[in-house]
Amino acid sequence: MAGSLDKLNRVRLSGALATALVLALVLGPLAVVAGRAEFGARLGAADWAALRFTLLQASLSALISVGLAIPVARALSRRDFPGRGALVLLMGAPFILPVLVAVLGLLAVFGRAGLLNSALLWAGFEPVSIYGLHGVVVAHVFFNLPLATRLILQGWQAIPGERLRLAAALGFSPRDMARHLERPM
Structure with a gap:
C-alpha cells in the first residue's frame, strides 16, 4: 500500500514539475521582456x-x-x-x-x-x-x-x-x- 502511495506522489510531483517548467518557459520570456522595457514604455x-x-x-x-x-x-x-x-x-x-x-x-x-x-x-x-x-x-x-x-x-x-x-x-x-x-x- 505504501509503495503505491509513493508511486502516486512521484507521479504528482513529476506532473507538478512539468507544469512548472512549461509555465516558466511560457511566462519567463514575457517577464524578461517586460522587465527590460523602458520605464515609460508600458503596455497600453x-x-x-x-x-x-x-x-x-x-x-x-x-x-x-x-x-x-x-x-x-x-x-x-x-x-x-x-x-x-x-x-x-x-x-x-x-x-x-x-x-x-x-x-x-x-x-x-x-x-x-x-x-x-x-x-x-x-x-x-x-x-x-x-x-x-x-x-x-x-x-x-x-x-x-x-x-x-x-x-x-x-x-x-x-x-x-x-x-x-x-x-x-x-x-x-x-x-x-x-x-x-x-x-x-
Missing part, C-alpha cells in the same frame, strides 16, 4: 487587447482541435473501414499545402460568397462571418486538428494488442479502457 490598452485576443484564440483553437481529435482518433484506432488509410493519409494535406492555398480554400468555403454562406442564404438563414476571431480559430483548427488526430492515433496504435485483449477479458468498460490504456498514451 491596445497591447493588452492584442494579448487577450491572442490568448483567447489560441486557447479556443487548442481546445477545439484536441476536443475533436480525440473522438476522431478513437474511431480511427478502433474501427477498420474501407478508405481508413486514405483518410489518415489525407490528414497530412494541410502540411503539404502552401498556406496561401489553404487560406484561399477556407475563404472559398466559409467566406462572404463561399459555399457555406450561399447555402445558408438559400435556406433563409443569416450568413456567418469568417473574418475576425471565428476565421482565426477555423484556420488554426484546419491545421491543428489533423496533427492532433495523427499524434493521438499513433499513441493509441502503440498500445500492444495483448493489453487490449487482456482488458477485454477482464471486462473493462469503455471508461476503464480510456482511463487505464488510452489516457496514459
